[in-house]
Amino acid sequence: MDEIQKKLGIIGKSKEMRDLTDIIMQVAPSDITVLIYGESGVGKEVIARAIHKASKRADKELLSLNCGAIPESLLESELFGHNKGSFTGAIESRKGYFELADNGTLFLDEIGEMPLSTQVKFLRVLETKEFMRIGAEKTTKVDVRLIAATNKNLQYLVDEKRFREDLYFRLKAVMLEIPPLRKRKQDIPELAEHFIKIYCENNQRPLVQLTTDALDLLYEYPWPGNVRELKNSVETAIALSRSDLLTADSFRNLLKTEERPASVNLPVRLNKTADEVERDFIYRALFELKKDIIELKDMVSKLSENGVFGAETAVHHHHSNGEERDELNLDKVEKEMIVRAMEKAGGNKRMAALYLNMSERTLYRKLEKLGL
Ligand SMILES: Nc1ncnc2c1ncn2[C@@H]1O[C@H](COP(=O)(O)OP(=O)(O)OP(=O)(O)O)[C@@H](O)[C@H]1O
Numbered sequence: 001m002d003e004i005q006k007k008l009g010i011i012g013k014s015k016e017m018r019d020l021t022d023i024i025m026q027v028a029p030s031d032i033t034v035l036i037y038g039e040s041g042v043g044k045e046v047i048a049r050a051i052h053k054a055s056k057r058a059d060k061e062l063l064s065l066n067c068g069a070i071p072e073s074l075l076e077s078e079l080f081g082h083n084k085g086s087f088t089g090a091i092e093s094r095k096g097y098f099e100l101a102d103n104g105t106l107f108l109d110e111i112g113e114m115p116l117s118t119q120v121k122f123l124r125v126l127e128t129k130e131f132m133r134i135g136a137e138k139t140t141k142v143d144v145r146l147i148a149a150t151n152k153n154l155q156y157l158v159d160e161k162r163f164r165e166d167l168y169f170r171l172k173a174v175m176l177e178i179p180p181l182r183k184r185k186q187d188i189p190e191l192a193e194h195f196i197k198i199y200c201e202n203n204q205r206p207l208v209q210l211t212t213d214a215l216d217l218l219y220e221y222p223w224p225g226n227v228r229e230l231k232n233s234v235e236t237a238i239a240l241s242r243s244d245l246l247t248a249d250s251f252r253n254l255l256k257t258e259e260r261p262a263s264v265n266l267p268v269r270l271n272k273t274a275d276e277v278e279r280d281f282i283y284r285a286l287f288e289l290k291k292d293i294i295e296l297k298d299m300v301s302k303l304s305e306n307g308v309f310g311a312e313t314a315v316h317h318h319h320s321n322g323e324e325r326d327e328l329n330l331d332k333v334e335k336e337m338i339v340r341a342m343e344k345a346g347g348n349k350r351m352a353a354l355y356l357n358m359s360e361r362t363l364y365r366k367l368e369k370l371g372l
């Protein structure tokens, strides 16, 4: 799975991203039209490229056209092309995107912005694989794989009569929904690290590191602009930083956060959905991880002082030396710490090492010793 994701350029080990990768691998080989749905900046174009890369058209071109970025009056000509003299200003014949993408993939972004009149023609191309250039008398046949994307709820646009229902039904047959970053926080450390690496390489800077408090901040932030906002924030933070360490302070002014002390005893805001409340609890619990570790260590040393663990350990291991018993219990705690840190870091060893305040090499050694 890791290899596949790497090859497709998809970062993220959350269940959501793994499931998406599975579906991509399932739908990519056929020529079926795919609709990608998700908030702005979640990675819709990344997923579209991944589908193309995993398809039999991978060595052909993927062309993208943003339906929302082109004036309505020009969109049809961009899509279908036109013949010389077909309208004022059409001084030359021109191929449209459907012809240019022949044998390859056409990615239509912001499909919800397509005017109704164009939608009729578009649906016809989906169904017949042929279309007419503006001003042409004959149809042109093409072999194009279509991928469409939207950050708008198309059902809602259908209800408002701004999107054709027949086209919507056709498109939603295979719909991939990319969850917002706040619903897959597990991906944050790996994405952040990825963007750091790329930025530092491109700018010939030594690789910067994120401190634990910076990671906590990135983890807690709701990322309304999703992955794009994370990428921009990381890049800006590096550009503005004079050191090779990015701290929470490096990000604080870039993100719209309200300052909140990390404590499990904080009141829960009432105007939240059950999901949000649960999420908040989970993340707060995660932020307590460091404190937990210290407490656990403390607890174990107290318990072994009082001989609570000692008896059990002594029975199994016949140790008479108190120090050795202590070590065994601390091993258990350490294993627990490592497991939890690895979970929190989404399996990313460098991040986990940061959380644990140990070198990456030490962590590797310990993971191996623990058989993790
Ligand atoms: N899973 C991911 N792995 C690697 N990079 C990602 C991932 N998701 C998003 N990105 C990066 O985040 C940025 C935004 O992604 P993308 O352009 O695909 O978002 P989008 O959903 O198309 O946004 P919009 O709705 O604004 O068009 C890009 O730089 C992209 O490379």
Ligand SMILES: [Mg+2]
Pocket: 044, 045, 109
């Ligand atoms: Mg996009």
